[in-house]
Amino acid sequence: xxxxxxxxxxxxxxxxxxxxxxxxxxxxxxxxxxxxxxxxxxxxxxxxxxxxxxxxxxxxxxxxxxxxxxxxxxxxxxxxxxxxxxxxxxxxxxxxxxxxxxxxxxxxxxxxxxxxxxxxxxxxxxxxxxxxxxxxxxxxxxxxxxxxxxxxxxxxxxxxxxxxxxxxxxxxxxxxxxxxxxxxxxxxxxxxxxxxxxxxxxxxxxxxxxxxx
Numbered sequence: 001x002x003x004x005x006x007x008x009x010x011x012x013x014x015x016x017x018x019x020x021x022x023x024x025x026x027x028x029x030x031x032x033x034x035x036x037x038x039x040x041x042x043x044x045x046x047x048x049x050x051x052x053x054x055x056x057x058x059x060x061x062x063x064x065x066x067x068x069x070x071x072x073x074x075x076x077x078x079x080x081x082x083x084x085x086x087x088x089x090x091x092x093x094x095x096x097x098x099x100x101x102x103x104x105x106x107x108x109x110x111x112x113x114x115x116x117x118x119x120x121x122x123x124x125x126x127x128x129x130x131x132x133x134x135x136x137x138x139x140x141x142x143x144x145x146x147x148x149x150x151x152x153x154x155x156x157x158x159x160x161x162x163x164x165x166x167x168x169x170x171x172x173x174x175x176x177x178x179x180x181x182x183x184x185x186x187x188x189x190x191x192x193x194x195x196x197x198x199x200x201x202x203x204x205x206x207x208x209x210x211x212x213x
Contacts (some may be wrong), residue, residue: 001099001100001101001205002017002060002101002104002105002150003059003060003099004057004060004062004063006057006060006096006210007052007057007059007060007064008052008057008063009206009210010203010206011048011049011052011063011064011067011087012017012049012052012053013047013202013203013205014045014048014049014198014199014202014203015042015045015046015048015049015053015207016073016202017198017199017201018041018045018198018199018202019036019041019042019045019046019148019196021037021038021194021198022039022041022042022140023038023167024038024040024194025037025038025041025191025195025198026038026191028189028191028194029189029191031188032114032188033172033191037079037190037191037192037195038178040074040075040076040077040080041058041075041079041083041195043072043074043075044071044074044075044080044083044205045067045070046083047070047073047074047202048066048067048070048087051066051067051069051070052066052067052190053108057093057210059095060100061091061092061094061095061100062091062092062109064088064090064091065087065088065090065091065092065095066083067087068083068085068086068087068088068090068091069084069088070084071084072084073085077102078120079192081119081120082116082119082120082129083129083195084114085112085116085119086112086113086115087112088112088115089108089110089111089112089114089115090105090108090109090112091108092108092111093105093107093108093111094108101150102144102148102149102150102153102188103144104115105140105150105153105154106137106140106141106144106153109136109140109157110134110137110141111138111163112133113133113134113137115128116129116130117130117135122174125171125174126171126173126174127168127171127172127173127174127181127190127193128173128190128192128193129190129193129196130193131164131165131168131171131190131193132161132164132165132168132190132192132193132194132196132197132200133161133164133193133196134164135160135161135163135164136157136158136160136161136196136197137157138160138163138198139157139159139160140153140154140156140157140160141157143155143157150207151204151207151208151210151211154200154203154204154207155204155208157200157204158197158200158201158203158204159197159203161193161197161200162197162201164193164196165189165190165193165194165196165197166189168189168190168193169186169187169188169189170186170187171190171191172186183184206212207212
């Protein structure tokens with residue numbers, strides 16, 4: 001079951017992981033962007049973690065909804081809107097069950113992917129966060145269909161997200177500011193895709209720790 005307390009721990013874990021890698025994320029962003037992606041993501045997740053731990057959320061859906069709001073309210077530009085859309089969509093799906101589990105989480109990831117694609121007007125191959133998120137969702141669905149539990153499902157999603165993020169190095173951007181200088185970022189991984197991978201890896205590690213505790 002994904003209750004409020006687990007959702008809080010997942011958000012806190014995501015903040016810790018992204019915060020540890022913010023300099024690298026900003027370095028990736030500086031190749032064809034403003035160079036502030038890592039700082040922005042760490043700032044948004046710091047606020048999300050603060051709200052998760054201190055606000056009166058009764059459900060996992062409430063925690064994820066608050067996380068989405070933190071992105072919308074603390075990060076300007078496309079990244080805030082896209083990550084905010086993802087967490088908001090996930091919250092909407094988690095709210096449909098009294099005791100959400102891996103099935104609702106994966107469905108939330110699917111809805112999050114669809115919303116990010118719609119908001120960002122992007123698709124796989126455009127060198128965006130979708131290039132990590134789409135394979136992660138696909139791997140999560142396959143793992144869930146194999147009747148695996150939450151830990152295994154998230155581990156599969158995290159591995160696929162990392163592979164997807166790595167593959168963006170060979171892509172030319174077709175969305176976002178980087179599309180105006182598509183050759184500049186060749187050989188460099190997309191910062192948004194890396195952020196997706198970091199978040200999902202932190203979730204997989206957190207769930208693995210809890211299962212073994």
